[in-house]
Amino acid sequence: MxxxxxxxxxxxxxxxxxxxxxxxxxxxxxxxxxxxxxxxxxxxxxxxxxxxxxxxxxxxxxxxxxxxxxxxxxxxxxxxxxxxxxxxxxxxxxxxxxxxSPEKIMARALQFAKEELATLRIHSDQQAQIIGELQPKADYTDRILKSKSLVTIGQIAKDYGKSARAMNALLHELKVQYKQSGQWFLYACYHDKGYTHSETIEIPHKSDPAKTFVRMNTKWTQKGRLFLYKLLKDAGYLPLIEQVDEAM
Structure with missing residues (x-):
């Protein structure tokens, strides 16, 4: 038509x-x-x-x-x-x-089901990561890292002279995390290591403030920061302060 x-x-x-x-x-x-x-x-x-x-x-x-x-x-x-x-x-x-028409009704129903499934998958990934974080394995590193302060990926990226986007992409290349519908999630093998602390927050839709969508806010623990330091060092990436030391 x-x-x-x-x-x-x-x-x-x-x-x-x-x-x-x-x-x-x-x-x-x-x-x-x-x-x-x-x-x-x-x-x-x-x-x-x-x-x-x-x-x-x-x-x-x-x-x-x-x-x-x-x-x-x-x-x-x-x-x-x-x-x-x-x-x-x-x-x-x-x-x-x-x-x-029946065809259009079916197409809308299928699209709605697809969107609902994607939402459920994100919620599942969010919950899996949070549950894993609540059950960290006790080890020597846990005992020596007394600091409870959390840092964002942006703060860690700054230590390496990178943007948060670049650091997220690098961690994806190193098989630490994956992206699902615009959000970064740790692979399941890292959920229970105590590397991160996450919480879900509700954000209003721009088109309709009465509606909200759930997004996960993840920060790294000091243990996670040490893990990233060792991982990145093995991959050939050093923080700026060590790059300066090497240059001297």
Whole structure:
């Protein structure tokens, strides 16, 4: 089906359309800022039939736009009583029919299941690492490292003259950690060594502050720092202070 009007795919799975885009397509002579409030008098409710947001106008200044439900878009098109309105309404009916087709419903269900599975995998990885960290093996190193201070990967990276991103990539190459959906996790063989301390934190979604996603914040213990020092040294990487000593 040809895209007569751009369709907005919302986070909740529903489809919608921009008020300004519809206004432009309908070739309404009245300015949008005057036309839209007049249209809402037909019984449309904000938060139910439409939502307001600011978009960049052609002049670069934020302009008020609205996300309209497909039902509202169809009614506004019909209200215009023009050929363009009829064309838009028929297009929205066709879009809705395709959206509710068995194939599209199944595709959305599969995509939702895929996203849920990815989330479960991340939670599983987070929990596996945290559980392993809570059960460190007692050894000589544990007894001599009395410091309880924790350090970030960025602080460790700075000792080597690297960025946190570069250090994370290096530890990935050295088979210490792997990346899953934007987060770094230790391989299972390091979970119970006492090298890290992690906690999960909830972060609001940018698009919808009412929703949150869980991210893990991991810091390295002094034991972990010593492990990385030995590992990196064996791989030919020395902290800056030792590079200076060698140069002298």
């Amino acid at each position: 040809n895209d007569l009007l751009p369709i907005i795919n919302q986070d909740d799975g529903r489809i919608a359309v921009s008020g300004r885009t519809l206004h432009e397509f309908l070739e309404v002579k009245t300015a949008y800022k005057d036309w839209f409030p007049r249209m809402t008098e037909y019984g449309f409710t904000e938060g139910q039939d439409f939502c307001s947001f600011l978009s960049e106008s052609t002049g670069g200044r934020p302009a008020t736009d609205h996300v309209l439900t497909l039902d509202m878009a169809k009614e506004l098109s019909m209200i215009q009583r023009t050929e363009r309105g009829k064309q838009a309404r028929q297009y929205f009916i066709a879009v809705e029919k395709e959206y509710n």
